[in-house]
Amino acid sequence: MDDSGETPPRSVIRRLSKYLFFIRQRSSEGSEWVLSHEIAETLSLTSATVRRDLSCLDFYGTPKRGYRAQQLAEALQKFLGADEEHSVILVGAGNLGKALALHQGFERHGFHIRAIYDHDPSVVGRRIGHFRVRAMSEIENDLKEQGVGFGVLAVPAGAAQGVADDLVSAGIRGILNLSLAHVTAPDHVSVVDSQVVARLQELACVSRYSAKEPTKPGKRK
Amino acid sequence: MDDSGETPPRSVIRRLSKYLFFIRQRSSEGSEWVLSHEIAETLSLTSATVRRDLSCLDFYGTPKRGYRAQQLAEALQKFLGADEEHSVILVGAGNLGKALALHQGFERHGFHIRAIYDHDPSVVGRRIGHFRVRAMSEIENDLKEQGVGFGVLAVPAGAAQGVADDLVSAGIRGILNLSLAHVTAPDHVSVVDSQVVARLQELACVSRYSAKEPTKPGKRK
DNA sequence: TAGATTGTTAATCGATTAACAATC
DNA sequence: TAGATTGTTAATCGATTAACAATC
Numbered sequence: 001m002d003d004s005g006e007t008p009p010r011s012v013i014r015r016l017s018k019y020l021f022f023i024r025q026r027s028s029e030g031s032e033w034v035l036s037h038e039i040a041e042t043l044s045l046t047s048a049t050v051r052r053d054l055s056c057l058d059f060y061g062t063p064k065r066g067y068r069a070q071q072l073a074e075a076l077q078k079f080l081g082a083d084e085e086h087s088v089i090l091v092g093a094g095n096l097g098k099a100l101a102l103h104q105g106f107e108r109h110g111f112h113i114r115a116i117y118d119h120d121p122s123v124v125g126r127r128i129g130h131f132r133v134r135a136m137s138e139i140e141n142d143l144k145e146q147g148v149g150f151g152v153l154a155v156p157a158g159a160a161q162g163v164a165d166d167l168v169s170a171g172i173r174g175i176l177n178l179s180l181a182h183v184t185a186p187d188h189v190s191v192v193d194s195q196v197v198a199r200l201q202e203l204a205c206v207s208r209y210s211a212k213e214p215t216k217p218g219k220r221k
Numbered sequence: 222m223d224d225s226g227e228t229p230p231r232s233v234i235r236r237l238s239k240y241l242f243f244i245r246q247r248s249s250e251g252s253e254w255v256l257s258h259e260i261a262e263t264l265s266l267t268s269a270t271v272r273r274d275l276s277c278l279d280f281y282g283t284p285k286r287g288y289r290a291q292q293l294a295e296a297l298q299k300f301l302g303a304d305e306e307h308s309v310i311l312v313g314a315g316n317l318g319k320a321l322a323l324h325q326g327f328e329r330h331g332f333h334i335r336a337i338y339d340h341d342p343s344v345v346g347r348r349i350g351h352f353r354v355r356a357m358s359e360i361e362n363d364l365k366e367q368g369v370g371f372g373v374l375a376v377p378a379g380a381a382q383g384v385a386d387d388l389v390s391a392g393i394r395g396i397l398n399l400s401l402a403h404v405t406a407p408d409h410v411s412v413v414d415s416q417v418v419a420r421l422q423e424l425a426c427v428s429r430y431s432a433k434e435p436t437k438p439g440k441r442k
Numbered sequence: 443t444a445g446a447t448t449g450t451t452a453a454t455c456g457a458t459t460a461a462c463a464a465t466c
Numbered sequence: 467t468a469g470a471t472t473g474t475t476a477a478t479c480g481a482t483t484a485a486c487a488a489t490c
Contacts, residue, residue: 007430010423011457017422021378021401035471043403048459051473063466063472080426088421099320105418111425150424157242174428176421180242182264190431192424197326199415200309200397201238202231203371204332205301206411207395209228232481256447269483272449284448284489 008056013080015053018043020076027069035066086111087146091163092154093118093126093133096178100154101128114148119159136163140170149173157181164191229277234301236274239264241297248290256287306331308367312384313375314339314347314354317399321375322349335369340380357384361391370394378402385412 008016022042026034036054037047054067059075061067077083088111090097100106101116116131117139118124124135134142142148151167153160153175160181167175167189174190177183180198185191229237243263247255257275258268275288280296282288298304309332311318321327322337337352338360339345345356355363363369372388374381374396381402388396388410395411398404401419406412 007427009457010427013423013426014419017419017426018403022403037471044405046459047471048461048474049457051471052458055473061472063464064470065466066471080422081429082422084425086421086425095320095324096326099316099324100417103316103320105317106421109418109422111418111421150421150428152421174424176417176424178417182239182243184265188431190424190427192420192427194415194417194420196321196397196399196415197330197332198235198238199413200307200327200332200371200373201301201303201330202234203395203397203411203413204305204307205234205238206228206231206413207371208302210409210411230481258447267483268447269450269485270481272447273482276449282448285446286490287447 012053012056015043015045015049016056016076016080017082019050019053020073020080020082023067023069023073023076027073031069033066034069034072036061038066082110084110086150087114087148088112088150088152089114089139089142089148090116090152090154091118091136091139091167092156093120093123093128094154094156097154098128100152101131111150114146115142119155136166139166143170143172150176152176152178153183154178233274233277236264236266236270237277237297237301238303240271240274241294241301241303244288244290244294244297248294252290254287255290255293257282259287303331306333307371308333308335308369309371309373310335310360310363310369311337311373311375312339312357312360312388313377314341314344314349315375315377318375319349321373322352332371335367336363340376357387360387364391364393371397373397373399374404375399 019039022039023034036050039045039050040047054061057075057079059072088106090100090113093116097116101113106113113131115134116128117134117136119136124133126133151172153163155163157179158181160177160179160183164175164177164183164185168185172189174192175183175185177191177193178195180195183191240260243260244255257271260266260271261268275282278296278300280293309327311322311334314337318337322334327334334352337349337354338357339354340357342356345354347354372393374384376384378400379402381398381400381404385396385398385404385406389406393410395413396404396406398412398414399416401416404412
């Protein structure tokens with residue numbers, strides 16, 4: 001059943017994105033139908049989890065046939081907002097910020113970088129791709145004029161919370177935090193973390209422990 | 222008590238990294254002691270979670286004083302392997318791979334990039350910083366000679382699983398997957414995901430739903 | 443000592459999964 | 467129809483947290 005109104009947990013949202021990715025692929029290969037246990041096997045899950053996750057959607061499968069791939073993809077896109085265009089501003093024009101600005105991945109998924117900002121006066125005005133780095137002080141006005149959605153924090157850890165506060169008071173809708181600092185915001189502004197180095201550290205730690213337990217049948221896939 | 226031998230869940234490992242980050246900061250500011258509820262408040266957790274997490278360590282606090290910052294930092298470093306140097310190879314010399322190679326963050330946390338590989342013959346041999354891109358076919362020998370630890374997948378989604386398989390058979394210890402594809406590996410090789418665009422999608426989805434529920438006292442911080 | 447914080451147990455909460463009636 | 471898969475309930479599992487004895 002459709003629990004409209006209830007925010008699904010992040011774990012579910014994350015899986016739904018993966019389902020969408022897989023189903024688009026299957027659909028482009030010409031499959032008309034997809035089964036819950038096919039999705040599950042591909043993504044190392046159980047079919048019960050897949051069916052339960054899909055029950056968030058206002059879309060139903062057909063016993064014995066499965067889910068219509070094309071239509072399921074559309075329902076997922078709509079639910080996730082993956083069919084919409086989003087505006088993004090990038091704060092921090094260091095190596096990381098530059099890389100993101102030049103990386104095609106954002107555009108390809110509907111996230112359009114509207115501007116890049118930096119604190120450092122000697123960086124303001126420089127070119128990065130087709131952008132010219134703007135001063136932090138311009139954020140507030142820019143957002144007012146353009147009604148921008150999300151802010152990406154590619155600044156040093158020490159500066160992250162301060163910048164986040166500025167973005168919040170400028171009316172940002174959500175923050176993607178790439179710094180190692182913990183960033184908080186009021187309830188109406190979501191914060192999502194994405195730190196490559198932190199994931200590497202996690203990998204190093206996980207692998208050191210799994211190496212210690214020789215060949216215990218693995219719980220962690 | 223110290224559960225040595227038990228692999229701690231990834232959620233705990235992730236938090237422990239954050240504790241380490243915070244405690245180093247506190248320590249560098251001159252604090253001799255840290256309290257569980259200080260850590261908790263800073264990171265939006267409860268003090269019970271912090272104390273329970275820290276009980277994985279072979280290190281104990283002192284009732285009424287808290288934890289010695291310097292020593293707790295050392296215990297965390299040792300537990301997480303954050304005091305060790307790690308070798309990493311990078312597969313994929315596109316925009317993302319280039320950015321990581323030039324980004325100082327890896328080095329600064331003890332992850333040394335040993336080599337960069339690419340599938341495309343027209344890219345092999347090119348310079349990226351002080352690296353020269355190597356051919357995929359050289360991975361196996363290189364790993365044998367140098368005993369490399371972790372592989373970072375910065376390749377297109379369609380190529381990810383294939384490259385992962387190659388890394389596994391070459392004896393890699395763990396894989397950091399930056400592609401949108403789901404990647405699997407045998408139990409003894411851990412896979413950790415880190416996809417910036419996926420986190421942006423998550424943010425867009427979360428914020429769209431939190432916007433709908435007007436001012437219900439927020440569960441999600 | 444009195445008061446506060448730790449380490450840990452037991453209770454709660456939420457997420458995953460097994461199982462099965464409904465159904466094509 | 468017989469067989470297979472969905473949607474959903476109930477059971478299980480694991481993670482978080484409240485609560486408190488131990489202790490400095």
